[in-house]
Amino acid sequence: MTYGITGRKCSRLVIRDGIVVDGRGTPPKGPMDLVIEDGVIVDMVRVDDVARNKYPEDWQRPEADEVIDASGMYVLPGLVDMHAHVPLDHTKCGPRGMEYAYKLWLAHGVTTVRSMGFDVEDELYEQREVLRDNPELPIPRLFIMHGCRPDLQDMTPERARESVKEFAGLGADGVKVIGGYSDVLAAICDEAARMGLDGGVAVHLSLDSGIDAVTASEVGVSTIEHTYGIPEAALYGTQSFPPDYNEMDELARFRESAWNWIEAEQNPERVLDVLDLLVENGTVWDPTMVVYEPSRDLDRAKTLEWNRLYGVPPLRETWKPTPGIHASFYFDWKTSDEIAWKEKYRIWMRYLSEFFRAGGTITAGADAGTQYTLYGFSMVRELELLQEAGFHPIEIVKMATTNASRTMGLSRLSGGIRKGYAADLAIVDGNPLDNFKLMYGTKVEKFLDDRVTKVQAGGVKWTLRDGVIFDCDQLLQEIAEYVQEFA
Numbered sequence: 049m050t051y052g053i054t055g056r057k058c059s060r061l062v063i064r065d066g067i068v069v070d071g072r073g074t075p076p077k078g079p080m081d082l083v084i085e086d087g088v089i090v091d092m093v094r095v096d097d098v099a100r101n102k103y104p105e106d107w108q109r110p111e112a113d114e115v116i117d118a119s120g121m122y123v124l125p126g127l128v129d130m131h132a133h134v135p136l137d138h139t140k141c142g143p144r145g146m147e148y149a150y151k152l153w154l155a156h157g158v159t160t161v162r163s164m165g166f167d168v169e170d171e172l173y174e175q176r177e178v179l180r181d182n183p184e185l186p187i188p189r190l191f192i193m194h195g196c197r198p199d200l201q202d203m204t205p206e207r208a209r210e211s212v213k214e215f216a217g218l219g220a221d222g223v224k225v226i227g228g229y230s231d232v233l234a235a236i237c238d239e240a241a242r243m244g245l246d247g248g249v250a251v252h253l254s255l256d257s258g259i260d261a262v263t264a265s266e267v268g269v270s271t272i273e274h275t276y277g278i279p280e281a282a283l284y285g286t287q288s289f290p291p292d293y294n295e296m297d298e299l300a301r302f303r304e305s306a307w308n309w310i311e312a313e314q315n316p317e318r319v320l321d322v323l324d325l326l327v328e329n330g331t332v333w334d335p336t337m338v339v340y341e342p343s344r345d346l347d348r349a350k351t352l353e354w355n356r357l358y359g360v361p362p363l364r365e366t367w368k369p370t371p372g373i374h375a376s377f378y379f380d381w382k383t384s385d386e387i388a389w390k391e392k393y394r395i396w397m398r399y400l401s402e403f404f405r406a407g408g409t410i411t412a413g414a415d416a417g418t419q420y421t422l423y424g425f426s427m428v429r430e431l432e433l434l435q436e437a438g439f440h441p442i443e444i445v446k447m448a449t450t451n452a453s454r455t456m457g458l459s460r461l462s463g464g465i466r467k468g469y470a471a472d473l474a475i476v477d478g479n480p481l482d483n484f485k486l487m488y489g490t491k492v493e494k495f496l497d498d499r500v501t502k503v504q505a506g507g508v509k510w511t512l513r514d515g516v517i518f519d520c521d522q523l524l525q526e527i528a529e530y531v532q533e534f535a
């Protein structure tokens with residue numbers, strides 16, 4: 049495995065003059081000098097006029113051998129992609145696919161990915177060791193939820209407990225479950241708690257399991273992924289599927305999936321009761337809105353500029369509508385489907401707001417890899433969708449950082465940008481609270497005062513993971529070169 053460029057480690061670093069968004073939901077403040085020693089934030093020094101004028105005689109700027117000039121930039125905690133699939137199989141994204149995805153994440157300020165299973169997990173555990181021994185490698189923190197499909201393995205509660213013990217022995221941080229039965233899910237949750245797995249149990253509630261969000265929350269899952277199981281819990285019985293509906297037909301499944309929220313909306317009180325129960329049980333909602341977005345505007349997804357520039361050809365090949373390939377069902381997608389999905393998003397977003405207002409915790413995850421959804425870029429798009437759902441950008445940064453680290457029990461990150469916490473940072477050229485688009489690796493276009501000269505602005509300039517500095521333009525350059533190799 050060749051990783052290309054590596055990050056720079058330094059014993060003492062100062063990031064000068066940045067505006068800090070701490071990730072705890074408080075307003076931006078600055079300019080500040082952040083002092084980092086051995087991967088930890090050791091000081092945060094105000095360098096604004098008020099601070100300078102208050103004690104002019106003993107006012108001193110912190111010094112270091114390594115300095116990053118962040119004037120005009122915003123410093124955020126490193127983002128956490130709560131729903132990631134590392135392309136480990138060496139076919140989906142080519143022979144260096146893993147490294148390719150890592151770089152796309154880091155180039156967008158993503159310093160931690162929660163791996164959601166069903167990859168070649170042995171290799172992922174190895175990767176985590178490689179990173180531990182070589183922190184300068186361009187690899188985000190890997191938080192491993194070991195995949196488990198109780199339905200395919202015909203699992204009993206006893207067998208499920210054995211599996212969880214096995215995952216814990218391998219070094220899993222938690223378990224990701226799709227499908228199965230409620231008694232099996234209860235056993236998995238109980239055993240994960242007993243084994244002290246900080247990540248707990250994340251569920252993708254497939255309809256054929258018959259487990260809805262209420263059942264999952266009551267047995268103690270830590271996060272509900274996507275949206276499945278939440279609207280269903282508010283229906284009286286089943287969704288009104290057409291008589292010829294077949295759950296194994298992906299086109300039909302995604303077509304009908306538009307209607308789960310639309311039908312639930314007919315019972316708004318029941319939806320609110322479901323959300324209240326999730327809040328009461330501390331169940332976190334990780335909606336991953338971005339991965340379904342092609343359903344509401346297929347042509348937008350097909351023509352995304354970043355996919356053209358940074359999407360590796362074998363991956364783009366898998367997105368082409370093809371019967372019989374998972375999540376490639378867009379071969380007969382209709383105007384009416386898009387209209388239904390747009391309506392679904394409106395309702396889904398409104399209930400995300402209701403969940404938040406009731407005290408619920410929301411995180412940001414992208415589930416990149418399928419459906420025109422590219423690693424890293426899609427994480428920024430998820431932030432935009434959360435803004436569309438009505439959340440304040442300051443709150444969204446919190447969702448994408450400390451909400452996630454707290455959910456995962458990552459105590460070194462849970463303070464966001466704070467003295468004594470890990471220096472996982474994203475330094476953005478410009479103010480992402482004003483425009484999240486600044487964080488895309490494709491940058492934004494601006495005209496200079498002459499109104500003729502066009503320049504590129506924005507982008508995450510540097511990403512720090514554990515204080516190791518990655519130059520994002522260099523990462524993007526290497527990604528583009530890798531994509532070119534396929535030409």
Ligand SMILES: [Zn+2]
Pocket residue numbers: 131133164415
């Ligand atoms: Zn997934």
